[in-house]
Amino acid sequence: MNRFVLALAATAIGVTGAITAAPVLFAQSAPQVPGAKDPSRVTAGTYAADPAHSLIGWEVNHFGFNDYYGIFGDVAGTLVLDPANPGAAKVDVTIPVASVTTASKGLTEHLLRAGKDGGAPDFFGPAPAPARFVSTAVTVDSKDATKATITGNLTLNGVTKPVTFEAEFTGAGVNPMNKKETVGFEAETEIKRSDFGVNYGIPFVSDEVELDISVAFEKQ
Structure with a gap:
């Protein structure tokens, strides 16, 4: 075999090897998101809501035609949590209606x-x-420990009423920006705004209001 053929063979082997190795290289360097839906990552302590990444969405029906959405931002508050006793968790969240x-x-x-x-x-x-929600009881789902029913009192427009949220743990990990342990939860419920003295436009704008909550809590 002459040198030219040997050179071609060597080149082909090198190219093939590079192509084979490339996926391995990329797989090794692929970025990983810092949070995961893994309860074992959660540690006990007091957490504070991250207002920049927490919000409450609301939904009403307009004239019976379609649903309309809005958002409350800048959510503040605390979560006291012990993964060894999740039923003892306490939530106290304030929502600036303004x-x-x-x-x-x-x-x-x-x-x-x-x-x-x-x-x-x-x-x-x-x-x-x-507005403010203060929990009074947390009941963890017996079949799925990442879900819970949270009962408490919601104060809105100067009126306080009991409200129940269906909540779900969505992720935990260390925030790479500030190095704080962070846990995330989502929750939903439905209230009647007339219960809180917000009566304008009923029934043309629905009395029923769906609330969807997404909150990130950072360990203090």
């Missing part, structure tokens, strides 16, 4: 405007007090 936002500038302003001629506002008014 931070409400929608896809319509006019509607957002309507939610927060003062009542006409000194009357009561249609919805929350220009300086609404924050």
Whole structure:
């Protein structure tokens, strides 16, 4: 075999080897997300809500045609959690109603405007007090330890009523930006806004309001 043939063979082997090795190299360097739905990652302690990455979405029906959505942001609060006794967890969350936002500038302003001629506002008014949820009981699902029913008291528009959330653990790990242990949860419930004195537009805008919560808690 002459040198030219030997050189071609060597080149082919080198290229083949590089192609074979490339996936291994990429697999080894592939980035990994810091959080995972793994309860063993959770450690006991007091956690505080990360307001930049926590929000509450709300949904109402408009005129019987379709559903409309809005968001409360800047959620604050604490979670006291012990993975060895999750049923003893305590949640205390505050929602600044004044931070409400929608896809319509006019509607957002309507939610927060003062009542006409000194009357009561249609919805929350220009300086609404924050809403607050304080848990009274946590019941972990007997078949799925990542799910729980959280019962507590919701104070909204100056009225306090019992509310039950269906909650789910969504992830835990270390936040690579601030190096804090972080746990995430999502929860949902349905309330009647008339129970809290927010009656404007019923039934054209539904009394029933669906709430979807997504909160990241950072260990303190």
